[in-house]
Amino acid sequence: MPPLSSGLLGALDSTSDRAVFRQIADQLREAIDKGRFAEGDKLPSETELIEHYGVSRMTIRNSISVLQGEGLVASEHGKGVFVRPRPPVRRLASDRFARRHREQGKSAFTVEAEAVGGHSEVDSLVVREEKPSQDIATRLGGARKVLARRRRYLLDGRPVEFAVSYLPLDLARNTQIAEPNPGPGGIYARLEELGHRLDHFDEEISARMPTPEEIKTLRLASGVPVIHLIRTAYDTEGRPVEVCDTLMAADAYVLAYQLPAT
């Protein structure tokens, strides 16, 4: 890191009505945005910043905490404060559920992981029969009992997604869909073999801050939201055959879609 004297960070504006800790956060943010501090770079130490700006340790800590809240930096205990990586690890393409992938025996997650040259894993798999929430029941056309498949996805060892698939029990019971390993091509390939040829998927996307449980499950850094995606799969007869309720680490994803103009 170049010395602070080189003009990496500016001076405070004593005539501004913007609080000093915010001015310092603004300058650090701008330096990150402009690439003066790159991903993985260590920010100047508290001591260096105190000296540079002539302010108290508490002021510097407030500034850093603003940037942490925005997800721009992460503090590593005893090592310092680092610029967080910003590019997504995965990009969800709009053809990710194309039949050709299923026919090659690949799941959507594998296809995407391969696209970024990453190693994908699934853990914490739990498959069980249960009574669905009102929302899930409605999406599944009034199903009273469902098969629920819960699992977590990891990319290169990092948890990036937690997903629960719900299927009407009359459809999934005593099939390979109820097994921990549903076989090549995943549950969509099995649904098609069972005569439910898939027609399209509806996806609904929203974003919010995670709960403490979700922070733990996805090992989220401070200031990182989650993307909540609910997908419903329809067969060619218009029947909803699966609802997948997914929570994604927002710093790990860009979702891509194509919309018709006609």
Place this chain on the structure above:
Amino acid sequence: MPPLSSGLLGALDSTSDRAVFRQIADQLREAIDKGRFAEGDKLPSETELIEHYGVSRMTIRNSISVLQGEGLVASEHGKGVFVRPRPPVRRLASDRFARRHREQGKSAFTVEAEAVGGHSEVDSLVVREEKPSQDIATRLGGARKVLARRRRYLLDGRPVEFAVSYLPLDLARNTQIAEPNPGPGGIYARLEELGHRLDHFDEEISARMPTPEEIKTLRLASGVPVIHLIRTAYDTEGRPVEVCDTLMAADAYVLAYQLPAT
């Protein structure tokens, strides 16, 4: 609000290794999730919570601040802490750029606002020629100069979205697209009249915490992320004719898409 004695909130677990302020936040969150406190409801006052749990004011404030950070509650100065509204005000449908809307002279924003029975407005409109960022230039197939249309969208007086449309200057200069009011059906209708029949739109979606400027522009409550959507419009010859860079208040939107299964 029913009195606290009615079992609305439970007791603390003194054997738990979970910090007391987190236990209290957990109980309040659960009560909100289960609808015991509904949208717009006032939470019990600090004094009531202090009495109920037998803890200090600081502990209660820490608990409330956890929930604020998650976007679940908002503090109104001097009035108390309220459960924030959670349903989205707008749902972006996958047919929002269908030609039939343009032909009726409606913009996508108007169509969506009408769908939720809301009143839509646009303000802060600035139209100017500029040099695009590297990213925008690349998305527009290497455009060196662009026409940029910046504007903010409000729904029922609340800012929900800030958007910038970039168009190659050779295409937009001296057309109605360069006017503050581009006319019925918006710039997409004008592009089609100029011979650029639209074929499809690509959209990329990510989510992150807002910067202080963005918080101001969209008047965001604490703990509310932004959805970042970049849309590229292509004409039937495959030329990118517009990039729209949009920032949306995440508590105001659900985005809906349809994916093919084939």
